[in-house]
Amino acid sequence: MAAKAMLKTRTFDPADMAGMSIAEGLEQAGSRPGGLIMLDDQLLPHHVEYAELNEIALNAAKKLQKRGIAAGDRVCLLSPTSLAMVATLFGLWRLGAVPVVLPSPQRGMHTPVLDAIRRRIEAAVPSLAVTTREWAPPLGKTAPCPVVTLQQLHQTVPSRSTLRVPTGDAPGLLQFASGTTAASRAVLISQDQLVGSIAATGSHMGFGPADRFATWLPLHHPLGIVPLAGIVAGGAEVVMMTYETFVEHPSSWLRTISDYQATVTAAPNFAYSLAARTQQAQRAALNLRGLRVALNGTEAIDAEDLMNTVGVLQRAGMPARAMCPLYGLAEATLAVSAGTARKPVRIVAEAERAPGLTAQGYERQPLVSCGSPVDGVEVEIRDDSGTALPPGAVGQIVVRGPGVTGGYWRSDGHPGSAPVRDGWLHTGDMGFMDAGELVVCGREKEMLRIGGRTLHPAEYERAAECIEGVRAGKVVAFALPDRKELVVVAEAVDTTQALLTAGNRMLAAFRDCVQHVPREVVFIRPGTLPKSSGERQRQVTRARYLSGSLDVVHTAR
Numbered sequence: 425m426a427a428k429a430m431l432k433t434r435t436f437d438p439a440d441m442a443g444m445s446i447a448e449g450l451e452q453a454g455s456r457p458g459g460l461i462m463l464d465d466q467l468l469p470h471h472v473e474y475a476e477l478n479e480i481a482l483n484a485a486k487k488l489q490k491r492g493i494a495a496g497d498r499v500c501l502l503s504p505t506s507l508a509m510v511a512t513l514f515g516l517w518r519l520g521a522v523p524v525v526l527p528s529p530q531r532g533m534h535t536p537v538l539d540a541i542r543r544r545i546e547a548a549v550p551s552l553a554v555t556t557r558e559w560a561p562p563l564g565k566t567a568p569c570p571v572v573t574l575q576q577l578h579q580t581v582p583s584r585s586t587l588r589v590p591t592g593d594a595p596g597l598l599q600f601a602s603g604t605t606a607a608s609r610a611v612l613i614s615q616d617q618l619v620g621s622i623a624a625t626g627s628h629m630g631f632g633p634a635d636r637f638a639t640w641l642p643l644h645h646p647l648g649i650v651p652l653a654g655i656v657a658g659g660a661e662v663v664m665m666t667y668e669t670f671v672e673h674p675s676s677w678l679r680t681i682s683d684y685q686a687t688v689t690a691a692p693n694f695a696y697s698l699a700a701r702t703q704q705a706q707r708a709a710l711n712l713r714g715l716r717v718a719l720n721g722t723e724a725i726d727a728e729d730l731m732n733t734v735g736v737l738q739r740a741g742m743p744a745r746a747m748c749p750l751y752g753l754a755e756a757t758l759a760v761s762a763g764t765a766r767k768p769v770r771i772v773a774e775a776e777r778a779p780g781l782t783a784q785g786y787e788r789q790p791l792v793s794c795g796s797p798v799d800g801v802e803v804e805i806r807d808d809s810g811t812a813l814p815p816g817a818v819g820q821i822v823v824r825g826p827g828v829t830g831g832y833w834r835s836d837g838h839p840g841s842a843p844v845r846d847g848w849l850h851t852g853d854m855g856f857m858d859a860g861e862l863v864v865c866g867r868e869k870e871m872l873r874i875g876g877r878t879l880h881p882a883e884y885e886r887a888a889e890c891i892e893g894v895r896a897g898k899v900v901a902f903a904l905p906d907r908k909e910l911v912v913v914a915e916a917v918d919t920t921q922a923l924l925t926a927g928n929r930m931l932a933a934f935r936d937c938v939q940h941v942p943r944e945v946v947f948i949r950p951g952t953l954p955k956s957s958g959e960r961q962r963q964v965t966r967a968r969y970l971s972g973s974l975d976v977v978h979t980a981r
């Protein structure tokens with residue numbers, strides 16, 4: 425009984441998982457109870473024990489080898505989450521080939537979507553692209569490599585070769601970074617970096633092999649694929665929903681956590697807010713008492729919105745301490761700093777900040793602490809000259825640790841330029857340290873300084889989303905290049921009169937809340953705002969605004 429109790433509280437051990445490949449971890453996990461639960465679009469489960477998944481992965485690896493794929497080759501995957509897609513992913517890891525998971529189109533293969541996919545494929549220089557029957561024909565016309573369907577791949581006769589198990593230094597993922605401020609760039613991440621990031625995060629936050637992780641995030645998203653790789657390698661159970669199920673029925677995520685008594689989950693902040701609003705409106709009978717760690721990261725977190733979300737989920741049983749804000753980025757594999765399940769979310773108000781704060785305009789709003797650096801990661805705040813700043817002073821966040829990647833991927837296969845100097849990653853994000861914890865203010869390139877004040881697009885987005893008729897998460901604000909002006913883009917409400925009213929109210933809200941009116945508010949047709957798994961695509965939206973390619977229905981100035 426004592427040994428069992430210890431297992432229930434044991435976290436991942438970074439020392440035990442150091443240098444481990446995903447394939448090695450899956451082999452070890454196969455000798456213990458546990459596995460993968462795949463939910464279809466009706467939330468019906470398909471259970472796969474890890475011993476079985478290990479055999480499926482080996483079989484898939486040999487089928488890929490029969491198709492001419494070797495260790496180190498890039499293979500693009502374009503598919504919604506399914507057992508066949510996951511089998512292919514783990515097959516690539518078992519072979520030592522490099523997955524390049526592409527965002528699945530949500531509204532069909534239209535020309536802009538196909539162009540974006542083509543650019544990523546061309547950047548990856550893959551040997552093969554694997555996709556669905558639906559998407560194979562248009563992809564086949566544009567991809568500079570052979571294209572096969574998942575069905576064709578898994579019907580392939582496997583090779584008879586004996587495959588060695590890849591070591592941890594084998595390349596594990598070509599991950600495209602967020603495109604909010606720059607054209608999307610990719611980094612090459614090794615298998616042991618993928619495993620090590622989650623080992624360090626689990627040790628820091630308080631989860632490990634005895635936990636059950638519930639996820640709906642698509643596998644092109646860092647918060648979807650990195651936890652999957654590391655948690656499976658660590659032997660914990662995983663419950664996987666499809667992204668499409670969550671988008672159509674946000675309540676299904678909380679229902680899945682409740683039904684399967686998941687102890688760990690992860691998502692960007694918008695998803696928690698959406699799920700909480702749905703729960704508040706429908707009041708489903710849920711039991712979230714077992715949820716110990718709710719990772720919240722990869723986008724800015726509004727303090728008031730977060731606390732409202734925590735309150736709603738508490739009424740469904742979630743412990744308040746379960747909510748754990750996380751700061752991470754693809755260039756550092758994932759987690760840099762995080763809260764823990766040992767203490768509640770901390771909101772840093774002006775009065776709590778360290779003496780001598782030079783917050784450059786951030787002192788007007790409460791900010792969310794993203795916790796202390798995870799195991800093995802160092803964080804400093806530096807000014808423009810590279811000098812380390814004291815606690816409370818705002819500067820650029822720089823990071824050093826085992827997850828920091830070597831450089832942006834180039835089409836010739838060699839590492840390109842990256843903001844890494846002397847081992848320190850210059851993130852481009854602004855923040856400060858407070859009581860040993862990292863507080864993130866926003867992206868340096870997204871900020872606009874006017875009259876000694878710093879304006880951030882997130883302030884405008886929050887103010888706009890409070891206006892009746894404007895959908896939460898459907899607003900993007902951005903600064904115009906080389907001009908002291910901002911633009912706000914929002915998806916349109918129904919009628920001309922409603923648009924006029926919403927525009928006027930929005931401008932008034934900016935005067936009151938932000939005290940600076942943007943150049944204009946642009947309303948666009950519903951469903952046309954660029955998005956990527958819920959992340960605000962400010963750079964993409966700005967590019968379309970400047971090129972005149974937004975589907976505009978009304979403008980307010």
